[in-house]
Amino acid sequence: AMKEDGVHIWGDGSTYKGNDIERFYRYGLLVNPNLRIYKPWLDQAFIDELGGRREMSELLERAGIGYRMSKEKAYSTDSNLWGATHEAKDLEHLDRGMKIVEPIMGVAFWREDVDIRPEEVRVTFEEGVPVALNGRRFDDELELVLEANRIGGRHGLGMSDQIENRIIEAKSRGVYEAPGMALLWIAYERLVTGIHNEATLEQYRDMGRRLGRLLYEGRWFDPQSLMLRETLQRWVAKAITGDVWLELRRGNDYTILNTDSPNLTYKPERLTMEKGEAAFTPADRIGQLHMRNLDIEDSRQKLRVYAHAGLLGPQTFEGMRLLDEGEEEKS
Numbered sequence: 358a359m360k361e362d363g364v365h366i367w368g369d370g371s372t373y374k375g376n377d378i379e380r381f382y383r384y385g386l387l388v389n390p391n392l393r394i395y396k397p398w399l400d401q402a403f404i405d406e407l408g409g410r411r412e413m414s415e416l417l418e419r420a421g422i423g424y425r426m427s428k429e430k431a432y433s434t435d436s437n438l439w440g441a442t443h444e445a446k447d448l449e450h451l452d453r454g455m456k457i458v459e460p461i462m463g464v465a466f467w468r469e470d471v472d473i474r475p476e477e478v479r480v481t482f483e484e485g486v487p488v489a490l491n492g493r494r495f496d497d498e499l500e501l502v503l504e505a506n507r508i509g510g511r512h513g514l515g516m517s518d519q520i521e522n523r524i525i526e527a528k529s530r531g532v533y534e535a536p537g538m539a540l541l542w543i544a545y546e547r548l549v550t551g552i553h554n555e556a557t558l559e560q561y562r563d564m565g566r567r568l569g570r571l572l573y574e575g576r577w578f579d580p581q582s583l584m585l586r587e588t589l590q591r592w593v594a595k596a597i598t599g600d601v602w603l604e605l606r607r608g609n610d611y612t613i614l615n616t617d618s619p620n621l622t623y624k625p626e627r628l629t630m631e632k633g634e635a636a637f638t639p640a641d642r643i644g645q646l647h648m649r650n651l652d653i654e655d656s657r658q659k660l661r662v663y664a665h666a667g668l669l670g671p672q673t674f675e676g677m678r679l680l681d682e683g684e685e686e687k688s
Contacts, residue, residue, distance in 0.1 A: 360389050368395045376524050380575030387578060410445060431457050432532075438502060440515070440535035448530060455518050455532050462506055462534040466513030466608040473512055477614065479602050480544035485594025487541050502537050509536025512605040524574050539609070544601035547616050551623045552596050561593050596620050 359365070367385050371377035378396060385392045397403045407413050410433060417423075431447035441461050447453045456467055464471050481489035487501060488494055490508065495501035509515055515535040523529050550558065568585040576582050599618025605611050616623075627636040663669045 365389065365391055366393045366395065368397070370397065373398045374523075374525075374527075375529075376573065376575070379524055383575040384578075434461065436461060436534075438499070438506075439538050440533060442531050442533055444529065444531040448532060451530065455516065458532050460510075460513065460516065460534055463510030463513045463516065463536050466516070473607050476508070476511065476605050477602060478508055478540065478605060479600055480541065481600045482545060482548060482597050485545075485590065485597040487544075505537030505540050507537075509540040509605070510534075512536075512611075513608045514605060514611070515539030516608060540603075540605075543603060543611065543613075545597060547601045547613055548597045548599050548618055549593065551616055552599075552618060552620045553593065554622065557593065561589065564589055 359367070367381075369377075369381050371381055373396070378398065382394060382396075385394060407416060431453075432443045433445045435442045435444075443458045447457060456465075459465065464473065466473060479489075479491050480487060481492075481494075487505070490501065490504055493504075495504070513536075515533075515538060517533050517535075518530075519533060520528055520530050549561065553561065564585050568582060568589065571577070571579065571582045571585070597618075598620055599616065601613065601617075602615040603611050603613055629635065660669065
């Protein structure tokens with residue numbers, strides 16, 4: 358829209374110590390390489406005059422401009438559809454806990470005077486996308502997220518106190534709210550673990566962490582992000598269809614009550630402890646264990662190599678009674 362109107366100058370209020378200043382910079386130039394960017398927090402004259410958050414709050418008050426994060430508040434807040442971040446001021450000090458925060462997306466679940474009743478919730482996914490809550494289907498994805506926020510918010514679900522590494526490799530601390538995201542994540546993860554095998558889960562989590570960091574750095578449209586997103590959406594998410602029932606209580610205290618999916622590879626009869634027919638016999642397992650002898654012997658040999666190289670001391674083998682090379686040759 359800016360480009361269509363012939364506007365090629367961008368200004369935003371992100372501070373020079375945070376992450377948004379780089380995110381906005383990257384996304385702005387990605388869309389319009391001719392964009393000229395002015396960031397007040399990089400203007401030394403601006404900083405000399407206004408200083409920090411406290412001075413800016415005082416300026417707005419003197420000018421009679423209403424400001425929802427006044428200097429009296431013990432922290433600042435940023436929020437969007439998916440969550441809220443509370444940080445800075447008193448929260449910069451680790452001896453000030455989450456309890457100084459007044460939640461804006463949920464309830465202060467740590468307060469005894471806040472009445473929170475257990476609530477059963479059903480979350481439905483189809484091909485990796487949440488489509489229903491408590492049996493109610495949503496054609497509008499926005500409405501589904503808002504309802505998930507309301508449900509999770511009633512319990513204070515998804516609040517956390519985090520120390521993180523910013524893009525510039527300095528650590529920051531924030532208190533986060535994400536009630537709807539937490540609710541959908543719990544259900545999604547339950548289905549993921551019930552549907553996919555261990556190797557896929559390992560790749561899913563490694564790639565997910567990497568994609569999350571790229572998003573954090575403002576690289577959502579970079580080639581490496583596109584590759585990871587396509588892989589996770591195509592080969593992991595497409596199989597995620599089913600329902601998860603939960604009981605929500607206070608904060609992040611919940612119980613999974615039931616899981617159902619046509620794609621589950623969890624089959625209790627495979628590992629039942631009851632007598633009767635099973636997917637494999639004791640003799641089958643003996644054969645499987647016997648094949649492990651090969652890598653067990655390899656590991657024994659490597660331990661000796663490390664010991665002879667001085668990497669492992671005698672205390673490493675205490676209680677293991679590994680045969681030395683001479684004893685093994687006699688056997």
